[in-house]
Amino acid sequence: MSMKLSALAEKLGLEYTGADREISGVNTLEKAGPDDLSFLVNPKYLPQLEITKAGCVLTSGSYAEKVPCALVSANVYMDLARVVDVFARPQGCLTGIHELAFIHPDAQVDPSATVHPFAFVGAGAVIGAETVLFAGVYVGEETVIGSKCILYPNCVVMGGLTVGDRVILQPGAVLGGDGYGYAQTPLGHMKIPQIGTVSIEDDVEVGSNTAIDRAALDVTRVRRGTKIDNLVQVGHNVDIGENCLIIGQTGIGGSTVIGNGVVLAGQTGVPDNVKIGDGAMVAAQSGILSDVEPGSRMAGSPAINAKDYFRAVGVCTPKLPELFKRVKKLEKELAALLAAGGASDE
Incomplete structure (x- = not known):
């Protein structure tokens, strides 16, 4: 155009x-x-x-x-x-519900929605106005998808989930797979049933091949306006606040609570059961070990205050080879002094 x-x-x-x-x-x-x-x-x-x-x-x-x-x-x-x-040229070349899509008789699909071939909409599911389901999308039973959403090819939204309005799920995103929960027994690892749900609020985007696990109990939640990159793992019962940026290959352990406006840069690792305060920013490849105060700037693994980390890495680390040489030289000089002192005592 x-x-x-x-x-x-x-x-x-x-x-x-x-x-x-x-x-x-x-x-x-x-x-x-x-x-x-x-x-x-x-x-x-x-x-x-x-x-x-x-x-x-x-x-x-x-x-x-x-x-x-x-x-x-x-x-x-x-x-x-x-x-x-x-x-921008919009993706997709179809409108309406294609005859090769499977829509369960008990599902409700708004007449203005578009459902591409080989999409599946389960019993009791609800698809809102102007929402688009591309080929290969799976929407499980009793799941509610809001209006003006886009679910790109091969997205999976398991049963019993809630997705708000204007949500974008990039190709291959998986919502509501079982959380990673096992009990260790003498007979091996016993699977703990994951019977909670997932709630995705309005204006969230989830990147390709990102997985957001179903809660063991209660709900895994991603709040309004948050944008999640590709290849991110969100564990069960995680609560991510509003307008966060979660960058590629980040992993978030179960039951962690992330405040509003948080930025987790690529490959950040977050363990189970920690709290990250509002407005915190964590640098790429950082490893969080404990709670993070609101507004903090963290870097490194284990993560520390970002200024301290970059001072150590940017100022001190390049000097380590020269420092090593100086230490070796001092060791030799000290050894010589000690040897000379021992000889004079004799």
């Missing part, structure tokens, strides 16, 4: 400078062409601003005069998301 810059600016409520022109896509400063809109978010890319071939650049007012045509924004990153949404 393409549209006039003036129409795009009006749609987004933004001002533009320079001549009106046709915009057909979005690309980087380096790769954009005359029909593309590009963007400047980070000042380190200013050199590219001088050589870009983009027809228009989305940027803040302070940089708008540096290009012949600019779409002026007070929040470039946010408005970039809005621009891309305008030009």
Whole structure:
């Protein structure tokens, strides 16, 4: 698709400078062409601003005069998301309920929903208005899916779960598989039945191949606005607060409570039964061992205060080879002094 810059600016409520022109896509400063809109978010890319071939650049007012045509924004990153949404091509080529989908007679599927071939909707399940189920999606019995959700191919939402409105489940996400619970007995590991549920609130996104386990009892909960990346493990009875960012390959142990606005960077490890306070941020590959205070900045494994960690790693660690040499030299000098002292005593 393409549209006039003036129409795009009006749609987004933004001002533009320079001549009106046709915009057909979005690309980087380096790769954009005359029909593309590009963007400047980070000042380190200013050199590219001088050589870009983009027809228009989305940027803040302070940089708008540096290009012949600019779409002026007070929040470039946010408005970039809005621009891309305008030009994004929606996935899927079907509407309505395909004849090759299985819908249980006791299920309720809103007439405005789309269900692709080979999706399965179990007994008593409810699918809300304008929700899309792609091929291979499994929705278990008595599960409720809200309105305007997108469940991409091969998502699994087991029985008895609740999913709010505008939730996105990326391909292969699994909600409501059994939590990891076993009793150790003389006869081996006895499985503990997991009879709780999972609740996903409004505007949550769950990445590809992420697993959110069913609670042993009660509920595993992901609260409003939280975004979970690919390949994340959320254990049983975990409670994740609102507007959190959980980055890829993070593992969260059972019954952990995570506050609002928490950021867990990639490969963070969180054990069972800890509390992470509101607004805490944990650096990549960190290993949490105990409760984290609200607003904390943590790094390392085991995780400590981030400033202390980066001071130790960034300042002290590079000096270790030289320090080792100095210690070895001092050891030799000390040994020589001791030997000389022993000889003089004789």
